[in-house]
Amino acid sequence: MSGNSLYLDGVSVVFDGFQALNNLSLVVEPGELRAIIGPNGAGKTTMMDVITGKTRPTKGTVRFGESDLTRMDEASIAMLGIGRKFQKPTVFDALTVFENLELALKAPRGPIPCLRWRLNGEARTAIERTLAEIGLTERARDRAGLLSHGQRQWLEIGMLLMQDPQLLLVDEPVAGMTDHETELTATLLRGIAGARSVVVVEHDLEFVRALGHRVTVLHEGSVLSEGSIDHVQNDQRVIEVYLGR
């Protein structure tokens, strides 16, 4: 597997004296699927903000391969191949599922190229492949506004995939999903990892178990425990601060 590792070392973020991240260290290997769990306020979203350049760390190292992410702005980090799915899905309701993916497809983005744009076979294949990956092939011609909450989340993941990221950050994908949708989402994320790394932040332990990969538990801005889901669920410190509440 070629690709870049994500590497956080001794990262701290201080907001007005409040330590949101505290000496956080974490490595995500190429192709890995990593779940991040932790109680509210543990710093999960802040960690994603640091990786995507939205928040600058107060100290510490953040690298993706050879690139120093602390020196780059959001746009260049995105160009580097780091995609992020926010908690609230934002797809374009007035456009069809297919058109949503088409907008996300890598292609020249100026007004004139967009006016001249013709869907060629290669682009169609790429879109259809993603449609299959996110399980929305049947809904390709429907407006995104008609999708269920879960399907909208998948569509947004699909839009990130169209940009061909090396690392995908997904913040609380299954919040508000039905059990069935949650199960499908786990399958979806397992399927897309491998070809790229995926970091999933989630509360739902059943879901994390379904992902079946390495889990990192955050607490008060640093790593409390790391390992398989069984390992962390049996870790005494984790039980105290999180599971055993």
Next chain:
Amino acid sequence: MTRRLVLLACVVLLALIPILNLLPDASPFHVSDFIVSICGKWICYAILALALDLAWGYAGILSLGHGAFFALGGYAIGMHLMRLIGPRGVYGHPILPDFMVFLGYTELPWYWLGFDWFIFAFAMALVVPGLLALVVGYLAFRSRITGVYLSIITQALTYALMLAFFRNDMGFGGNNGFTDFKELLGMPLNTPATRSVLFYASLVVLVLAYLMCAALTRTKFGRVLTAIRDAESRVRFLGYDVTQHKLFVFVLSAMLAGVAGALYVPQVGIINPGEFSPGNSIEAVVWVAFGGRGTLVGAILGAFSVNAIKTWLTSFAPDLWLIVLGCLFIAVPLLLPRGLIGLLRRGGGK
């Protein structure tokens, strides 16, 4: 599909109007000169409505200053019409238009040069609104001014232009503007034949403008605009330069509005700073909202129907119009959020 049919029916009906005007007065199918001239005006309004719908309905740029682009297009062609009067003015000056003689000009201001040629004037009817939109749009979109702030800026723009054009020393005829036109492209104005020619020219432009807008909205560019309208920052996240896209459509829309104004002025025979009044721009927004924003046919229908109501109302209760306009402004978004087209869809299926 229903929409297309409605549009086609409208165009055919409109095309018949100048022909029916030729019938003898006694014929039950005779159409009066008044109807011909008023429908000619409404066609120009419909082009303006299309232009506004492109910016507002598709890209979400609620311009309350599109009347300014329309008026600038009108002024450009008006300058040409003034040049064509030549020495036939009241003062009989060999070069200068009457108002310049009256104001003591000794020579033609430099910015009047070139307007002797129709082609130049027509080009200016496109270029001047386009450039103004480029500058205003660039400043506003680059600073990410959207929503109500953008509306206020565009409204202020048309108001400022109105005040400027009211000034005699601007060289555009002050509050009287331009009138007493004689001819255009060798055709004497105010003859039934010329009226028909202008009418059909406007109708052709309306159809072409519709086809252009329809084609444009079906491209990926059109879909980017819709996406910007619904979630601008998300589009930015996808790597699109939102400023460029908005600027492109805003300039195009302003140019189309300029063409509408250029077709309008020869038909009504006058252009003055009142054309810049903020109320005009707001009326245009009401047409689009009433017809159904974001649908091109809706914009066209809206321009015709609101103006029909206005004409009908002002014939017996002119004071009521502003009240009705205000009511429409408030009631349409509440009762008819998708405009007349929304009704059509409910009635006739997809």
